[in-house]
Structure formats: structure tokens, C-alpha cells
Amino acid sequence: MEPSAHADDPHLVDRVGWLRAAVMGANDGIVSVASLIVGVAAADPDPRAVLIAGAAGLAAGAMSMAAGEYVSVSSQADLEKADIERERQAILDDPAGEEVELAEIYMTRGLSEQTARQVARELMQKDPLAAHVRDELGLTEEQAAQPLLAAAASALTFSAFAAIPLIAAVLAPAAVLIPVVVMVTLVALCGLGALGAVAGGALIGPAALRVVVWGGLAMAVTAAVGRLFGVAV
Known part of the structure; x- marks a missing residue:
């Protein structure tokens, strides 16, 4: 009997680890650098100051995202390892009880x-730990925490998407720098929301709308702060 054609079909949930980090990095890259550029431009329209702030924000943000993702996902990986070790010991101490526990899980399903x-x-005879890790803890190899992958995905997407408002600021005339950066950023956010929805198998409209709304709000708040500081100074 040949294996089913669907046996090796990829599942979108298998992408959750790197996809979450990549989307978060891309969104933060666009929003944080665009907001920084708009805020600085609202306070001081000097193009040199705006570009320095944008470039510094890109570099600092990429490193911060990488470090944050690595630390966060490493903590998740440590928790997963600790749970797996507890399960391993429980199986050694009370295999019969663990078999009953596994059976109860299947009955609830x-x-x-x-x-x-x-x-x-049968599963306890073949690989008891794998059965408990998968069915009791809900952990699979495809969804296991991967700190380096998450850090790299976050930093790379942050840098790539943060470059969009920075390039817009470089190319825009000083007199219209803020509206150009805002428009370019909103279009990029809309595209990012759609891209994330396609990669995750979700509806494009709601995904695009939420990133555009929150990105626009972030830029508006930062512009208001920059304007207030500019007037005060």
C-alpha cells in the first residue's frame, strides 16, 4: 500500500516559530524607524539629523530584536527541556501510572x-517519552523553540523593512519628508499584513488593517511628541 499523497503535506502551524519572529521583526522595523524619523522631523526638520536618527534606529533596533528574541525563545526552550526531563523521570518512576494518564488523554479526545x-x-512500549511529549505536553519537533532561528529571522526582517522608511526619508524633499515617509510606511505595512496573512493562511483584509491602524497610531503619537519637544526647545 502506497503512502497517502497527503502524508508529507506541510502544515501552516509548523511555521509558527520563525513566522512570528519574522512578522514581529518586520512590523517593528517599519513602525519604530518610521515613527522615529517622523518624530525627529517634527521636532527638527534638518535632514541630516533625521537620517542619523533613522540609521541609528535601524542598527539599534535590529540588534535589540535579535537579542530579545534569542533571550525570550531560549527561556521557552529551557522550559520545554525542563518539562521533558520531568516527564522522563515520571516514566521511570511510575510507568503504569503514566500509561493510564496517556490513555485518559486519548479518551478525552x-x-x-x-x-x-x-x-x-503500544505507544508506551515503542517510545513512551515521545508519546507523552507530543500528547501530554503538546510539543512537537516542528514547533520546538529555536532561539537562533528566531533571532536571525527577527533581526533580518527588522533591518530589511526598517530600510523602507529610511530610504523614503533619503529620497523625499525636505519640505514633504513627513507625509512621504508616512504614506510609504502605511503602504509597506499594508503589504506586510497581507504577506503575513498569506504565509499564515489567514484572511488578508483584517491582517493588513490591524498593522496599518497600529502603525499609523504609532507615527501619530511620535509626531505629536516630536512637535511638542520642538516647540519647547
């Missing part, structure tokens, strides 16, 4: 008691 016990018994 709809299997009859007899079938659940048989499945649990």
Missing part, C-alpha cells in the same frame, strides 16, 4: 476506553 488503553500501551 474521543477514543473508547478500550481503544485508548490499547493505543497507550
Whole structure:
């Protein structure tokens, strides 16, 4: 009997680790650097000051995102490892009890008691730890925490998308720098929302709308702060 054509079909949930970090990095790159540029321009329209602030924001933000993702996902990985070790010890201490626990999990998912016990018994004989990690802890190899991958995805996407408002600021005439950066940023955010929705198999409209709304709000707040400081100085 040949394997099903669907056996090797990729599942979108398998992308959750790197996709979350990549979308977060891209969104933060656009919003934070664009907001920084708009805020500085509102306070001091000197193009040199604006570009220095934007470039510094890009460099600092990329490193901050990489460090933050690495630390955060490393903590998640440590928790996963600790849970796996506890399961390993529990199986050594009380294999019968762990088999019963596994059977109860399958019964709550709809299997009859007899079938659940048989499945649990066979899995405990083959690879008890893998069965408990997957079905009790809900951990799979595809969704395991990967700190380096998350850090790299976040930093790279931050840098790539943060360059968009920075390039817009470089090319825009000083007199219209703020509206040009705002428009370019909103268009980029709309595209990012759509791209994230496609990659994650979600609806494009709501995904694009939420990033545009929050990005626009961030720029508006930063511009207001920059204007206030500019007037005060």
C-alpha cells in the first residue's frame, strides 16, 4: 500500500516559530524607524539629523530584536527541556501510572476506553517519552523553540523593512519628508499584513488593517511628541 499523497503535506502551524519572529521583526522595523524619523522631523526638520536618527534606529533596533528574541525563545526552550526531563523521570518512576494518564488523554479526545488503553500501551512500549511529549505536553519537533532561528529571522526582517522608511526619508524633499515617509510606511505595512496573512493562511483584509491602524497610531503619537519637544526647545 502506497503512502497517502497527503502524508508529507506541510502544515501552516509548523511555521509558527520563525513566522512570528519574522512578522514581529518586520512590523517593528517599519513602525519604530518610521515613527522615529517622523518624530525627529517634527521636532527638527534638518535632514541630516533625521537620517542619523533613522540609521541609528535601524542598527539599534535590529540588534535589540535579535537579542530579545534569542533571550525570550531560549527561556521557552529551557522550559520545554525542563518539562521533558520531568516527564522522563515520571516514566521511570511510575510507568503504569503514566500509561493510564496517556490513555485518559486519548479518551478525552474521543477514543473508547478500550481503544485508548490499547493505543497507550503500544505507544508506551515503542517510545513512551515521545508519546507523552507530543500528547501530554503538546510539543512537537516542528514547533520546538529555536532561539537562533528566531533571532536571525527577527533581526533580518527588522533591518530589511526598517530600510523602507529610511530610504523614503533619503529620497523625499525636505519640505514633504513627513507625509512621504508616512504614506510609504502605511503602504509597506499594508503589504506586510497581507504577506503575513498569506504565509499564515489567514484572511488578508483584517491582517493588513490591524498593522496599518497600529502603525499609523504609532507615527501619530511620535509626531505629536516630536512637535511638542520642538516647540519647547
